[in-house]
Amino acid sequence: MPLNKLDGLELPAAADMHVHLRDGAMMETVVPTIRQGGVNTVYVMPNLIPPLTTVPAALAYRARLQALEPNVTFLMSLYLHPDITPSTIKEAKAAGITGVKSYPAGVTTNSAAGVLDYEAFYPVFAEMERQDMVLNLHGELPPTAGKKEGGDEEDSEDITVLNAEARFLPTLRALHAAFPRLRIILEHCTTAAAVAAVRACGPSVSATITAHHLYLTVDDVVGNGLHFCKPVAKLPADRLALLRAAVSGDPKFFFGSDSAPHPAAKKTGADGPPAAGVFTQMHAVQLVVEALEKAVEKKWISEDEVTEEKLVRFLSENGRKFYGGEAGEREGKETITLSRGEERVPEKLRHEKGEVEVVPFRRGEWTWSLQWKKA
Template sequence: MTTQLTIRRPDDWHLHLRDGEMLKGILPSTSAHFGRAIIMPNLVPPVVTKADAEAYHDRIRAAIPADHTFEPLMTLYLTEDTNPDDLQAAADSGLIKAVKLYPAGATTNSQSGVRNFSKIAPVLERMAEIGLPLCVHGEVTDSDVDIFDREAVFIDRVLEPLRNHHKDLRVIMEHITTKDGVDYAKQGGENLAATITTHHLIINRNDILAGGIKPHFYCLPVAKREEHRLALRAAAVSGSDRFFLGTDSAPHNDDNKLCACGCAGIFTAINTMSCLAHVFEEEAALDKLEAFTSLNGPKFYNLPANSERMTLIKRDKPTIFPKQIITGAGNVTVFDPGFKSHWDATLTADCRNN
C-alpha cells in the first residue's frame, strides 16, 4: 500500500482569486501548494485590456506571502469589442497566457461576455495565428435549454462550429462536467484539452439537492448525474494528456452564498491536493496523479513543468482543514468532500524563501 508519493509541484489551470480583501485572504491557500495558476479575469469591472491585466497582476503579486513562491498566469476577458492588437501586445510581452470566453450570463460576473459569436472572429483568428489558447466556459444560456443540458448543447451549437471555422485555434474546455465533454475532448485532436475540477470528481447533483439544498455545493457548471461524475473520474485518472487540473476554486463570502439568490462557486484551493490523493487512491491510480496535476497542463500551455517537488503522505489520522477561511471581505466556507482524507501535502524546502 502506497503511503508516500512525491510528485512535481502542481499547478492550477483555472482559478478565481477575486480582488481586494478577498484576494489577500484566499491567495495563500493556493500559493502554499501550487506553483502557478491561470487567473480568471471576471472581476467587476472585468480584465479586458493589457493595462487591466498588468494592474491585476501587480495586485496579486503584492498579496503573495513573503515565504511563498507563486506565479500568476494572467488572462484577458474576451468581449465583442476586444482589440486584437492590444491582445497580441499582452501575449507578446509574456503577460497573458490565454483568453477567457464567457457566454454572456453563463456564470458569475459574465454580463460582459459574448452574445454574438461572429463578432469575435477577428480576435480568434489572431489568437490562432499567434498560438494563444482560448479558455472556454462551455455552456449555452438559452432559456429553453435545461441547465443540466447546457454543456452538451454548447458543444454541438457553439464549440464544434467555432473549432471548424478556426482549425488552428488551441482550446481548453474548462471545468467539464459531462460524459459528452469527456468524449469530445478525447477525439478533439492536439489543439483541444479539458480541465476538470476537484469537486466535480466528488459530488453529483444529488449531493446538491437530496435531503435539502446545499448552497456550498452549488457551482456553475452545476454538478450532473452520477454517470457523468464517473466519466470525469475515468478521464482524470486515465493519464491522458487531454485532461488536467483546473480547480475552478471560486470563493464567495457566506453572506453571498447563504441568501435567496446564492452565488455559484466552491472554494477548494486549500484542500484540493488532499482530496485528489484520496480520489486517485480510490481509483487505484496514484501513479497517474502527477500527470493530472503537474504535467499535462504545462505540456498543453507549452510551459516547463515545475522543478520543485511536493510530497503527499498518508497519515494515520485524517488531515484537518479549517471549515472557513477568514478574510477582510467575509468568511469563506471550505469545500467539505464528505469523507475524511488521510493525505497531507508538503512542499520541499526549496519551494519557499526563494
C-alpha cells in the first residue's frame, strides 16, 4: 500500500556518508545535484585519478567542491596507499580530514593502487585508532586473493562478484579484533551475511547501505549496465536484509548512496563494457523513500516499520553520530519536506557546456520530490 503517511513529512536534511563526486566536468555536473537529493552533508571518496594520498591534495579537492556548492558540508578522506604513513594520519587529523578509504586492488573504479595486504598497514591503522579517525572499507576480496604464490587458477578460492563480500568478512573481523577502538565502516554492504557480521562486532563498527541496493537483485544487473555497480546487487534474501536493517533504527546502519557517476557511453555499452557505478545523487532521499514504499507494497516489510523516527535515524542521525564533530554541524538547521509523485527522474543529466552526460538511476520514472526549509 502507498505510504501516504510520508506525504508532507518534514525531516532533518540527510547526511550521505558515501559519495563519488569525481573531478573536472563530471564534478561540475553532479555536485550541484547534492541538495536536490535532500542532502547537506557528504563523505567524499578519494579514488580520483591520481588518488588522494596527500593532505594538500584532499584539501585542494575540498576547496573545488566547496566553490561549486557552499551550502554542503564536505567531509574528506584519503586513499589507503603505501604513501600513507602514521605521520600522514597525524597531519590529516590536524587538517580536519575525517578518514581513510581502503580499496581492494582492482575490484572497482580507480582501484588499481588498492590494498593487497592489510597487515602491512597495521601501523597506519594503529595511528588512526589513536587519532580517532574512520577507516572506510570497500568490503570485497579481489579475484587474486585466494591464489597461492606460484600456484595456478585451480588454487584460487573461486572468488566472484557474488561471493567477494562474504569472503571479505573475516578480514573485517580481524581488523576489528586487532583495533577494537578504531571506527570502521563496512561500506555499501549488499548481503545478509554482511549485516549479521556488522551486528556481531562492537559499537566501533558500522555499515552504510545504498538506495539502489534497496531496489536491485542480481537479476536486475544481468544485461543492464546501468544497474552494474561494485559490489553488485545480490539475492532477494540479501535485499530483504538490507531493507530490514534500514528500517531497524539500529545505530550501526546508515545511509551512504555510493552514487558513482560515469559518462553515459561508459554505462550503456557504447564505449566498451559498462563501468561499475550507479548515479543516484540527485534523488538520494527520494529513492530511499520510494524503495521503502515498494517494499511495503510487496509485503517485504510492514508499513508500521517505516516510521518518521526510523527514517531520521537512517538518513540523518546515525551517520552523523558515528562520524561526530563536523558531520553534525548542519544537523537540525535545515529540513526537507517530502511530496508524493511530483517529480520525474530525467533521462540524462548534461554538463552545462555539453562536455559530459550522465544517466541517473531509474531514469524516466516518477519519484517523490522535496522542498527545503531553513530553521
